[in-house]
Amino acid sequence: MIITRPVQRILRRTSHPEYLRISAILRKETVGGALLLAATVVALIWANSAGSASYFSLRETSIGVDFLGLKLSLGSWAADGLLAIFFFVAGLELKREFVAGDLRRFDRAIVPIAAAIGGVAVPAIIYTLVNLTAGPEVLHGWAIPTATDIAFALAVLAVIGSHLPSALRTFLLTLAVVDDLIAIAIIAIFYPHGLEPQYLALALIPLGLFTWLVQKRVRSWYLLLPLAIITWVLIHASGVHATVAGVLLAFAVPVLRRDRNPDNGPGLAEHFEHRFRPLSTGVAVPIFAFFSAGVAIGGWSGLSSALGDSVTIGIVLGLVLGKMIGIFAATFIVTKTTRASLDEGLSWIDVLGLAILAGIGFTVSLLISELAFGVESAHNDHAKIAILSASLIAALIATVVLRIRNRQYRRIAELEARDDDGDGVPDVFANKD
Known part of the structure; x- marks a missing residue:
């Protein structure tokens, strides 16, 4: 007797609780994207004004x-x-997805992970090939076009894709979160400055105490916040980029409640996420964008100089073409080498549109640029121009592709809202596994 394994559907609709949680996150990230855009515009105008x-x-x-x-x-x-x-x-978001979210299942996790890896590897390869003969200083910026800015990308998607399937939005969110994790690993491994291992070892003490307290489900800020700050200070002093402290502290936080009953309230990770996401999207990232995006272009001569720099060319090609090729190819390969296939009703043009949209690189790309070239470097200024230009190009191309698809999904979105049995759960989520 031959047993056939069922075909796994990728990019399929999530469970209803997960759908509600992801929708809340998307709303906050969309607002954050608008603030990020405003901060960027103010910085660019100020940096190129008479009061620069x-x-x-x-x-x-x-x-x-x-x-x-x-x-x-x-x-x-x-x-x-x-x-x-x-x-x-x-x-926090990444840990929750893999511990308690829909991505705890391998068939759901493999696609965004593979897509994120492809979306990091191909842009890095393109940048390296473009700058192969440019010298080690320029090659040091290979990681700049590898990052996707989740706030900007989701803000664009919210404007142009009001009727796109929720699975596509979830896919983009998860891909970007995994992308961020890869980026912070790259920063920690490839961009340390004057490594001081003794401080890194000392950081394990407050980090260990923080872990012990959160594992006991302690929420008292007057205990946790000082330990988090001390951990950050010691990691900063060690020469490893201090943002690594944020990830280490997040991974220490438990996702599940001690009683394992979600009906009694959210776990500690989700509790912290609800508290800190508005601070992240509404304050931290826009302020960083304000201080990092300001670059004196210097008129047409400055723009011509930037466009003639292989750094600029490598970043633009990496973000616009590399992200598209890497994400789309990785997703396509997964379906051809496993028993996975696109969920019914979705098309490969949807994946292509999201892959292009992921070419919007900003926050982490700007950070890596400063680490790779230094704040005062001409290459850093050119990299900023490249990041902004590539993000705009990717957003415009994705808008054309996804707006066409958005019209076709309008009727499907209306059907998803139906609740004929009046149980408060849309019928489309009924009888899901």
């Missing part, structure tokens, strides 16, 4: 104490400190 000197003076203003390298410019505080909050939230 005041912008750069503000960014370089130093505050802090001369102890363990804690006297930093405002721009560095935004990159090292505020982005730690961003990565803390990303770490």
Whole structure:
């Protein structure tokens, strides 16, 4: 007797509780994307205005104490400190997805993981090939086009894709979260500055105490916050980028309640996520964008100089073409090498549209650019122009593709809202496994 394994459907509709949770996250990220865009526009206008000197003076203003390298410019505080909050939230989301979310199942997890890996590898390869003869300094920026900005991408998707299936939005969110995890691993491994292992070892003490407390389900901020800050300080002093502290602290937080009953309330990870996501999307990331996106273009001559730099070419090709090729190809290969296939009603053009949209790189790309080239480097300024240009190009192309698909999904979206039996759960979620 031959037993055939069922075909696994990828990008299929999530369970109803997961759908509600993801929808709440998407709303917050969409608002964050609007604030991020506003901060970027203000920074660009100010940096290219008659008062540009005041912008750069503000960014370089130093505050802090001369102890363990804690006297930093405002721009560095935004990159090292505020982005730690961003990565803390990303770490919480990633851990929850794989412990209690729909991605705890292999058939759901494999696609966004493979897509994220493809979306990191191909842009890095393209950048490296473009800059193969440009020297080691330029090649040091290979990781710049590997990151997807979740806030910007979801904000664009919210505007152009009001009727796209929720599975596509979930796919983009999960892909971007895994992408962020890969990015922080790249930062930790390939972009340390003056490694001091003794401080890294000392960081294990407050991190261990923080882990012990959260595993006991302690929520008291006056206990947890000092330990988190001490962990951040020691990791910052170690030479490893301080945002790594955010991920390590997030991974220490338990996802499930001790009684394993979600009806009694959210777990600690979800509790922290609800508290810190507004701070991340509404404050930390926009402030970082304000201090990092400001670049003096210098008119047409400055723009021509940037466009002639192989750094600019490598980043634009990496984000616009590399992300599209890597994500789409990885997803396609998964379906051809396993028993997986696209969920009924979806098309490969949907995947292509999301792959193009993932070419919107901003927050982490700007961070890696500063780490790779230095804040005062001409290559860093050109990289900023490339990141902004590539993100705009990717957004425009994705808009064309997904707006066409959005019209075709309008009728499907209306059917999803039907609740003929009046149980409060849309009929489309009925009898799901």
